[in-house]
Amino acid sequence: MTLPPDYTDYPIRRRAMDHDRYAYRALPRAAPIAWPGGARVALWVAVHVGHYPMDMRLKPFAIPGGMERPYPSYWDFTQRDYGNRIGIYRMMKAMAARGVKGTALISATLAREYPVLMDEIEAAGWEPACAGLDMGHLHHGDIAEAEERSRFAEATALLRGRFGDAVTGWHSPAHSESARTPDLVAGAGFTWTSGWPNDDMPYPFATTAGTLTAMPLSQDLSDQRLLMQQNLATEDYCSAILAAHQTLDAEARATGSGRILTLSVTPWLMGQPHRIRAFGALLDAILARGAVWSAAGAEIAAAWRAQAS
C-alpha cells in the first residue's frame, strides 16, 4: 500500500490562504486603529455563560467542562451550574465595582431555563451574545446541514426572543464550527463572531451572506485552558494576563495602533470563592497601567469597523 501520486499535488499552493474566509494579514502591518480617549489597550471581558446538559455526549470530541464521568454526572453538571447560580454574580460585582464592561457569551437554552439570570445580565449592562444552543449542541464538521440549521435557528430565536437586536455577536461553543457555520451566522444578521482564535485584532471574515467582524477571543490565554486543562495556579493565570497586557501595551506605544486584551473567562472557574479576589486584583492591575478602554465586544468591533473600512 503506497500513497497515490497526487498526494504531492498542491493545487492551491499560492500567495493566499488555503480557504476564502479571510486574507492573510501580518499583524505589524495592519492599519492603525485608535481607540476612544486615546486608549492603547481595549479590555474585552468575554464571559462564557454556558449550559452543559447532563445528557451531553463527549462526541465528536470532549470539550472542556463536558460530562466526563459516567451518566448521570451530578459531579460535572452541578459544578458547571454553580457558575450560573453563584460564580457569575461574584464576577458581576467585581466588574461593576471597577466599571468594567462585559460580554456574555450565552448558551441560548439559558434564556428559557434561567430567565432571572438573563434579567441580571441585562441589568449589569453586559452585552448579550449568542454562544449556540448549549454546550451539548456543538457546530462541527460532521453534523448534517439540516441539523445544524435547526439548532442554529433555535438558539438565535431563543436569545433574540429575550434580548432582541442587542444580540449582534455569535460565538460558536467550544470554538467549534462546520464549514458552513459562518454563513449561517452572517445570514442571520450577526455582525461579529469569535470562533477562530488566530489574531490579536479584528479582521474581515467573508461569508456567503456578507462580511463578519472576526473578534480576537484568545483560546491560548483562556481560563478554561490555563486553569482547567493545564491545571495552572490562579496566580499563574493572572501573571499570564498581565504579561499579555504588557506586550500589547508596548506594541500599542510602538506602533501607535490600539490593541485588544481579551479575558476569556468562565463563571464556574473564575467565580469560585478561592479565585474571585484574584480576579478583582487582576482587573485593578490592568486598569492601573492606564490607557485602558473597557468595552463590550460589539463596541470594539464597531470602533474597528469604522476605521478599517
Next chain:
Amino acid sequence: MLKTPGHYDYMPWRRRPKITWPNGAQIAVWLAPNIEHYELNPPPNPRRTPWPRPLPDVLNYAWRDYGNRAGFWRMADVMAKHGVRGSVSLNVAVCDHYPEIIERCLELDWELFSHGTYNTRYFYEMDEAMQREVIRDSRETIRRVSGQNLDGWLTPAISNDETTQHVLAEEGILYTLDMTHDDQPTPVNTRAGRLVSIPYSLEINDVPLFVTRDTPAERYAAICKAQFDQLYEEGAESGTVMCMPLHPYLIGQPHRIAALDQVLAHITGHDKVWLATGREIARHYIDHHLADHQAWIAEGTP
C-alpha cells in the same frame, strides 16, 4: 436520559433571604473526612471499572489503604489539636474491618454519615430496592457502632443514579452531598419526603486537587484559605457554608499534613465561625431557613 438533575430550583446569588448561624457566625465550616475502603477484588459495574490496572491493582489499592493505616491517625490528631470535629463520609464496612478507626472518631465526638458500603460498590444501575437495602444497612451499621442516627449521605464515588435522591428522601435521610451547586444549603425537590442539600466541595476537595490537578501542598493551603476568606466575608450578608472534604490517604501523608494544620489554624483564628457538623448545619437550616428559601423560590427569587 435527564438533561438536568431536576432536584433544585434556580437561586441567584443576590438578595437571598438571610441565613443566620448560631452565635452570630458568618460561616459554617465543616470537615468531611472520607473514611473509605476500596476492595482489592471488587465486582464489576457496567459504567465504571473500579481499578485502572488488572486485579489486584496493588499500587492503587495500597495508596488508599495507607489512609486507614497511617493517614487517618495523623489527620485526626491535627483536627483534634484545633478542636475541629469531623463528619465522617463513611464506607460503613469500615466499621467491620477497622473498628479502631470508628472508636477514635467517636472518642472525638465526630458525626458518622454514610458514603455507602464500600467505595467500590457504585450506585450506577442499582435498582431502587437495592439502593434501599444499602441505605438501611448503613443506618443499622451506624446505629450499632455509634448509636447515631443516619442523617447524611454521599453516594460512593458520587455514583448516584437518576433515582437516588428520591430514595434518600423516602428513607428519611436529612441531607445529601451529591450536588455541588451552591455555597449555602438549598431545598432538594424529590417525589416524596423532605431532603436538603448541604454544600460539599469538589473545588477544595483533596482528591481533585492532589490527584487530578497536581496541586502542591502549599497551593492547597493557599486555596483553602482563599476559599475561607471570601466565604467568611460574604457570610456577613447571609451565612455561607465551607466544606473541606478530606481523604486520609492524601491529606494524611507526611508531606501534606502541615497544610491541613495551617488551614485549620487560619480558620479557627477567626471569631465568627461556626465549627459545625453536617447534621448540625442541616438541622439548623431546616428549622430556621428552609421555608424562607422555598417561599423566595415560589415568588420567583425577587
